[in-house]
Amino acid sequence: MESSCISYKNTGYFSPTVINYLEDAPNLKSFYSYRPTLEGFAEQFNHKRVIADRALLATVLTEQYTSIHESETFSLKSVHDNIKLLKSHNTFTVTTGHQLNIFAGPLYFIYKIVTAIKLSRQLKEAFPDKNFVPVYWMASEDHDFAEINYTNIGGKKVHWWYEASGATGRINPDTMRQALNQYKGVLGMEAHGPELAQLVETAYTKFHKLADATRYLVNALFGQYGLVIIDADDTRLKKHFAPIMEQDIIGQNSFKNISETNKLLAAIDVHIQVNPREINFFYLKDNLRERLVFEDNTYSVLNTEITFTEAELKAEIAEHPERFSPNVVMRPLYQECILPNIAYVGGGAEVVYWLELKSNFDHYKVDFPILILRNSGLIIPKEYTPKIARMGLTAADFFKPADEVKKNWVKANTNNNLSLQNEWAQLEALFENIKQQAAKIDPTLAPSAAAVQARLKHALDNLEKKLVRAEKRNYSTRLEQIDHIKADLFPKDSLQERTENFGLFYVKWGQSFIDELIRHFQPLAFEFTVLAE
Secondary structure: OOEEOOOHHHOOOOOOEEEEEEEEOOOHHOOOOOOOOHHHHHHHHHHHOOOOOOHHHHHHHHHHHHHOOOOOOOHHHHHHHHHHHHHOOOOOEEEEEOOOHHHHHOOHHHHHHHHHHHHHHHHHHOOOOOOEEEEEEEOOOOOOOHHEEEEEEEEEEOOOOOOOOOOOOOOOOHHHHHHHHHHHHOOOOOOOOOHHHHHHHHHOOOOHHHHHHHHHHHHHHHHHOOOOOOOOHHHHHHHHHHHHHHHHHHHHHHHHHHHHHHHHHHHOOOOOOOOOOOOEEEEEEEEEEEEEEOOOOOEEEOOOOOOOOOOOOOOHHHHHHEEEEEEEOOOOHHHHHHEEEEEEEEOHHHHHHHOOHHHHHOOOOOOOOOEEEEEEEEOOOOHHHHHHHHHHOOHHHHHHHHHHHHHHHHHHHHOOOOOOOHHHHEEEEEEHHHHHHHHHHHHHHHHHHHHHHHHHHHHHHHHHHHHHHHHHHHHHHHEEEEEEEEHEEEEEEEOOHHEOHHHHHHHHHOHHHHHHHHHHHHOOEEEEEEEOO
């Protein structure tokens, strides 16, 4: 593949806050720690304090991988080597996280992990005395099944129809057969289709928990690059976090800290992504994940009969820490407590919501990681590359709305003058004379002349639009091509990566698809990557 880049600002698909963060806007500096640059990492290493239990982490990870056995398809050597490295004081993690989307969800699921892998390599080159391990944090405790039970591939929506409850990571995927067959049917039998079909077949039929199935599939794709996959739904890891759990539930510290930060962010026009609750933990059991609330001096689990006094709550946390699940605002703190982490790789909305959290990290004296906007990409199939070139367009043009692309193309290619700007300039000069003449006769007539001028400007603008529309009809075939390319590259006027699954790209290129992404993505360049076959 060949690559080119577009600034995130010029794509029009990223929020002002994300752009301001990338451009080092002064009003955001107090909401994060160090800049996402090699200089920022160097500064961070001078102050980094790891509170993770490295030995415990390595033990838990090793056990979690026992469900996966090495095969001809993949080796676990790179993974286990990296798990061993985590015991060393000079090893750090670069983490990304995501829900357990079936079949790896939309492309940005893949892009997040690739960014973490590539950044780990670049940091090793820049800081050879240290080790860097890319980590995928499975959101196995998430309960929003409706967000993960489908994927879009080749214009088809593959849906897992199932009434789920509790943590998604604990769901048995044994009811996925219909979705599995649909997905494999789209892959087909050409090129690498059978290879990927076998991977998903094994993932979703040989494991009894969705978390284990996801680990298998993601490891098959990324294990050879040393990616370590963690399921934090573990009693021992939760026990390490238990003191903060207790403090936060009883003191409601995260609610106070983040609410105050959100006021400051709102004052500088940052759109708030998440709002904290008084208690930011769920109560978790099989088939149950419900909010914990404090009412009438009692801690209660919503939609159940479960209640605790403060003393009983403390005992429950001490004896069963696995039953307490952090929500979206506390999960990052949990992550940073159990991993020797230095960077978090996330999408635009994630970067913004992390900005809400630093004051809470400061409260608990936990280091805040460097925030890295994941790489974004647009893959242009080879049949479109010559078409785009023949029309004198570039990939960057297609980030604009389709009507704007077509309008600009018509104006650039027509032999007729479709602009009435020169004519309007002449009329505008004429009206200045008319207004002056009218004012000499009666000063009250000047507004009337201005109103006539405004009506005429409106009429000329409408006429210009009609000229463009008429000329568009003369180029209908080319403009239909633009519509078709735009709709295919930007499904539903959204970025390709937010909709399309990786499957058909893997069918074409196999594992070299991942290799190409790693080769072209540049995590610290902060540019949108366009990949053409």
